[in-house]
Amino acid sequence: MQTSHSRSGWRTNEDVFFAYYPRLLEWAMQITHKDREEAEDLVHDLYFRITRISRSIDAMESIDSYLFKVIRNLYYSRLHREGRDPLNDLSIVDYDSVEQGLAVADRREMLFARAHLRQICRHVCQRKSAARSASVLILRFFLGYYASELMKILQAPRSSVDRSLQVARSEARLFLERPGALRFISQPPQREVAFSAEGEDTQRLFSELREAIFSATEGPCFPASALERRYAADSVALAFTASELAHLVSCRICLDRVNTILHLPLLAERSPEYGLDRDSTSGPGAGGDAEDAGAPIRRRPSAKGPSLRKIERRARELYEHRPESLQIAVDGEVRASQKVSAEKNELHLKLGRKDEPSFIEVFSEQGFCLAYLDVIDPASPDGLEQEERVALSDDRSLIVTLTFAADVPILHVLYRDPVMTERVATETDSARAEGAVAIRETASVASVPLRGIVLRPGRWIRRRADRVFAWMQVWYQLFVRTMNPFLASAAVFALGTAVCLFLWMRSASPMPASAFLQHAEKAEQAQVPSTESRVISQKVRIRTAAQSIERTIHRDSTGRRKPKRHALDRQTAALEAKLAKGGVNWDEPLSAATYENWREHSQIVRDIVRKTGNNLLTLTTTIDDASVTQESLTVRANDFHPVARTVSFRDTGDVEIAELDYAVMPWSDAEPGWFEPMRAAGSGVNGPGVHPLITAHLAALPLTDAQVDEAELGAMLALHQLRADADNRVQIIRRSSGVQVKGIVEDDARKRELEMRLNEVPHVIPAIFTFAELEHQSGFPAGEGGQNPRPVLESDEEKVSPLEKFLLTKGESRDEMSRLANRLSDSADAVDRESSHLAELIHRYAPDRQQLTEAGRTTLDQLIAERKASILAALDEEEHSLAEAGLTDSYTSDIQKTTLDIEEATKQNSKLCDELVFGDAGHSRSAQDILPELAQTIHQLHAVTLQLSPLPPTRTAPRKEQQD
Known part of the structure; x- marks a missing residue:
């Protein structure tokens, strides 16, 4: 390096x-x-x-x-x-290792990232016995082996290692995006890989993934002598078979033997705690004294x-990292990017005449900073051309040159990667070898090819042409030379059969299902330009064996307005619920996007695309499901506009949905009763004489900070009123285009309740999942989430808490003691939680209160008032719990005036409650000794909370001091 x-x-x-x-x-x-x-x-x-x-x-x-x-x-x-969220551009499996992927992952997306990691781990553990690439991915991605170490273990060049990783990542990425799209031929039965679902922090997640890999060991261990002979200096390189490599990567003993032979770090030295520390704050000099600041x-x-x-x-990761693309940033702003596709990759970038860059950075697509140029003021001839050279692994290099000699600064970036030449040569040799592939894959991909796998139609054509030529030679010998009448009749019959088969095959479209749906989704989006807002009116007929209904559906082309819901009779409501099981959205029954979503979450048996009319194409998807057997989507062949959909239920037959009319109209032709009311945030135009649908245009405009603040406060208020902010399962994500609320809830009823309430808040988009949906997507039990249960009372007499000692003297039962302890602990937790939320509100919004919209200030005041009420209610519950335990006669209500703020008083309250309920390892006080101090803290919290003004003063002075 x-x-x-x-x-x-x-x-x-x-x-x-x-x-x-x-x-x-x-x-x-x-x-x-x-x-x-x-x-x-x-x-x-x-x-x-x-x-x-x-x-x-x-x-x-x-x-x-x-x-x-x-x-x-x-x-x-x-x-x-x-x-820029890296996980929005790359799947987590696209990163070099688990550590790197989690290092750049948004903390709010960690729950989904952990679920994806478990899915990938389960997939590669089941695939490794049939595909060597899966074992290579385990070593690199999960166990943290560098590429140079993999070259030694596999005895292969860097290009072969990278190609195996590319194939494995492509397969894993497709498995994440569409679990039902991969089917395998001759896949041996595999033992199910189980997870404990306890990886709530990074360290436990790594341990869980590693244990899952090493619990999936297959086959006998390698004799130590055999491994030594394989890696001997004078031995011929012998590639592992898929089964041998599958055992090696999941066996601690064999893998450490190889590490010892090749002088590589052992597994114990590859602990992720040294590579990723997202859950702690340790570091060099952490907590050191100020007087040590100058010591080296x-x-x-x-x-x-x-x-x-x-x-x-991290330095080793940076040194061995091979970028797929380069991003050039000037003073932190990305100005250009280039795909790495050859041995020599060169880019010239002209900066503006007024640009005075301070520093230049070159990033990879994974966020690695490969080069850094600290720009010097070109006041002398030596500063007219400034250059930095970086040497990387495998003879790679990166040169960044900034020239001021021209009329404008010119930036030149040159990246050399000799591995690309080696990779092209490897692929060429592989193409020439009949039937040879880099790794022994047995995957059969339904509908779409794996991204990253090079398809070679030329080789397929050559094989077919050779077979046809040989067939023609045989028939020439049989017919032209002998003219046997019997064989001639058979030939005519065979020719007629071939013609019929050809005509039948022409009736079926060779288009894969993925391309079909992609064209259909693009057709839906192309109906209205993305920069315009229109009303889509669609009339459909839904027919079953028992009923037939016609309904007109109105939709906002931008998706910001929600159609107004009308009461349905019992039979129609049952039909809506039944269609929902088949993935049909009642307000968008012919949507190709919802069809694709249903298809992605189904176990697909087969997809067939056929021509079903003069100008119609129909995709029929057969699945393995207890209720739905198959579905079909029909589009017009000329523009791929969906016109029909059929859902076949196993018990009740088919439900047919057909389009009767379709129109796109301006908002001036729309009626107010078609959509739910929507108020433009902060616009102030919702008054008498203003058409309510005009707000749809305002909603499409770029949002100001005040509008986003109002949306965020509205989401906070909605979640608080629905008591959905009591744990970390629902989170608010602030974006420039609005606010997204993401989270996981227990069931569909709770999901509908949250979505219905959040849809009423302008610029708020809910993304709520149930545990069942998450389990269906990830393939492992999602559990109940939330906070872990808190132990209340210990049964060991040496660990009896002060509260338990006091209640024992009164002859209370253990069940009653646990109930009182839980009640007291829960109320203290509620005080802590609500006080924390209130302090955050005041800290974030009080200094800039006047910059909020009028609606935002009203929402803020209401939210502060409700938080205060929640704190007071929790304090009352805490006092009632103490009174119920009989601890009211031991303290006085003569409370001195407090100087504590709400955060300090809350911490003191939690500390004293914990000491009363759980005891203190340092010293033991009785409940009677703890109670006066706890009672005083409760009264102080009452006073502090009541003194808080709904209009908190600004904090301009402290900010000025911080700037100074």
């Missing part, structure tokens, strides 16, 4: 970094507003920047100013890039955390 070299008499940039580490961490804490984890990541990023530049930091006049400027620039660069930190493991090992692992 390339690091900065010292000149004579100067320290290396690495030595400067470790010497300044405490000071850098202190600066980073200030920049990130005391976010310890983000500060450590920022300092580690600084390490990778300054140790890869050619300039000597120790030779600079002001080292402090330079380092502070760089770390501040890195923070600004992060702010520029944080709006040498490269040795810290006693307070493995952060040095973490830096080393």
Whole structure:
């Protein structure tokens, strides 16, 4: 790996970094507003920047100013890039390793990321015995082996390793997106891979995935002598078979034997805690004294955390990372990108005449910063051309050059990757070898090919042409030379059969189901330009064996307005519920998108696309399901507009849906009763004389910060009123286009309740799932989620809590003691939760209250008032619990005036309740000793909560001091 070299008499940039580490961490804490984890990541990023530049930091006049400027620039660069969610562009399996994928994952998406990781782990564990690529992915992605280590284990070049990983990732990605699209031939029976579903933090998740892999061991172990002979220096490279490699990657003993032979780190040394530390705040110098800030930190493991090992692992990951594309950022803003497709990849970028860049960065698609150029003011001839060179693994290199000699600054990026040439040669040799493939795959992909697998139709045509030519030679010998009448008659019959078969085959469309649905979805979107808002009116007929109904459906082309729901009779409501089981949306019964969604979540037996009329194409999907046997979607062949859909139920027969009329009209032709009322956030136009449907146009306009604030406050109020914010299962995600509420609930009834309430809030989009839906998508039990149950009372006499001791003297039963303890603990938790939410509201919105819309201020006041009421109700419940336990006569209500704020008082209340219910390991006080202090804290909380104004004062002074 390339690091900065010292000149004579100067320290290396690495030595400067470790010497300044405490000071850098202190600066980073200030920049990130005391976010310890983000500060450590920022300092580690600084390490990778300054140790890869050619300039000597120790030779600079002001080292402090330079380092502070760089770390501040890195923070600004992060702010520029944080709006782009990497998991929206890449699947988590596309990252080099689990550690890297989770490192860039949005914390709000962690639940889904963990579910995807379990799905991928289960898939590769079941595939590894038949596909070597699955075993290679286990080593690289789950066990953290680097590419160079895989080359030694597999005795293969880098191109072969990367190609195996590419195939495995493509298959895993398709498995995540469409679990029913992969079917395997001759797949041996596999033992089910089970998960404990306890990986609530990163460390436990890694342990869970690793245990699942090592519990899926197949076959006998390798003799130690056999492994030594295989890797002997004078031995001929012998590739593992799929079954041999499947055993190796899931056997601790054999894998560590190979690690020892090849002098690689053992499995125990590959603990993820050294590579990813998302759940702790440990680091070099963590918690150190200020007087140690100037002491140099040498490269040795810290006693307070493995952060040095973490830096080393990240440096190795960066060194061996092969990018698929390059992104060039100027002062943190991405200006250009280029796909890596050849050995030499070159890009020229002209900057603006007024551009004065401070730093240049080159990122990969996974967020790795491959190169960093700290731009110097071109005040001298030496500064007219500035260059940084980075050496990477496998003889790869990256050169970044900034030239000021022309009329505008010109940036030149040159990336060389010799592995690309080796990869092209490998693919060419593979294409020439008949039937040879890089790995022994047995997957048969339904509907769509795997992305990343190169299809070679030329080889298929050659094989078919050879067979036809040989067949013609045989028939020439039989007929032309002998003219046997019997064989001639058979030939005529065979020819007629072939013609009929050909005509029959022409009636079927060769289009795969995925392309069919893709065209249909594009046709739906093309009905109205994305920049315009229109009303779609569609009349359909729904017919069953027992009834036939016609209904007209109105939809907003932008999706912002919801159709108005009307009461249905019992028979029609039952039909709606029945169609919902088949994935049919009552308001969009002919939607290709809902058909595709139903298809993705079904066990597909086969898909057939046929021509069913003069201008019609029909996709028929047969599935393996207890209630629905198959469904079909019919479109017009010329424009792929859906016109019919049929759902075949196993018990009640077919339900046919047909389009009778379709029109796109302006909002001026719409009637107010077609849609649910929608108020434009902060627009103030909803008054007398204003057509209510005009707000649909306003909703499509870009949102201001005040509008997003109003939407977020409205979502908070709705969740609080529905008591959906009591745990972490429902989260609010703020975006520039509005607010999204994502979460998991118990059942469909709770889901409908939340969605109905959230749909009433402008610019709020609900994305609510049930546990059953998550379990169906991920394939493992989702559990009940939420917080883990909290143990209340211990049965061991040595661990009896003060509350239990007091109740024992009164002769209470253990069930009664547990009930009272639970009640007291739950009320204290409610106080803590509501106080935390209230403090966050005041901190976030009070300083900028006047910038909110009038509706936003009203919602904020209502939300603060309801939070206060919840705190007071929880405090009353806490007092009632104490009174029910008989602890009311031991304290006085003479409470002194408090100087605590609500956060300090809440912490004190939680601490005292825990001491009363669970005891204190340090010292033991009786319930009578704890109660006076607890009672005083409860009364203080009452007073503090009542004193809080619904219009909190601004905090301009502290902000000014922070800026100074």
